[in-house]
Amino acid sequence: MTSPTFAPNYLAGYPAEVQAQVQALLAQGLLGERLQRRYGELHGVRTDGALYDYTMALKTRHLRNAAPLSKVVFDNRLHVIQNALGTHTTVARVQGNKLKAKREIRIAGIFRAVPEPFLKMIVVHELAHLKERAHDKAFYALCAHMEPDYHQLEFDLRLCLMQAEATGQPLWPAAATGLTSLP
Numbered sequence: 001m002t003s004p005t006f007a008p009n010y011l012a013g014y015p016a017e018v019q020a021q022v023q024a025l026l027a028q029g030l031l032g033e034r035l036q037r038r039y040g041e042l043h044g045v046r047t048d049g050a051l052y053d054y055t056m057a058l059k060t061r062h063l064r065n066a067a068p069l070s071k072v073v074f075d076n077r078l079h080v081i082q083n084a085l086g087t088h089t090t091v092a093r094v095q096g097n098k099l100k101a102k103r104e105i106r107i108a109g110i111f112r113a114v115p116e117p118f119l120k121m122i123v124v125h126e127l128a129h130l131k132e133r134a135h136d137k138a139f140y141a142l143c144a145h146m147e148p149d150y151h152q153l154e155f156d157l158r159l160c161l162m163q164a165e166a167t168g169q170p171l172w173p174a175a176a177t178g179l180t181s182l183p
Contacts, residue, residue, distance in 0.1 A: 043116035066130040070102040076109035121153035
């Protein structure tokens with residue numbers, strides 16, 4: 001058996017020492033095991049309706065005055081490899097002489113079967129775009145306000161993505177989750 005290939009693009013902005021530690025864990029086959037021990041169980045949000053309710057609960061708690069959302073769905077067309085964990089879009093429609101904007105959040109379909117902290121981190125990220133468009137200091141401060149462990153969760157999700165790409169295994173292995181297919 002050959003050792004997994006290291007995919008540094010997920011950790012491009014991190015120090016060389018961190019990248020070396022991750023590469024060593026990946027080569028030893030310990031990275032996935034450690035992540036599974038840390039995060040364990042999957043979330044129960046499987047449908048688009050449940051995702052909408054989950055997202056709206058977070059929005060109501062943290063962003064009451066933000067623009068309303070018209071749609072929140074899992075989207076199987078989003079590919080994580082192209083750096084799209086989720087998207088926040090504004091769809092403009094003309095109704096009579098008015099221009100109406102509807103805001104939508106789409107979460108990559110592979111996140112139906114991950115631990116809840118990862119789903120929360122992605123939803124928080126997309127919700128933060130309702131207030132802050134750019135990925136700047138204010139944006140990440142808002143993310144950390146909504147989810148205090150945001151930065152650790154983002155790093156750990158990068159590790160999961162790297163593990164999945166390097167080994168060719170699912171993001172969260174079916175053997176550990178009891179899932180054999182997604183609904």
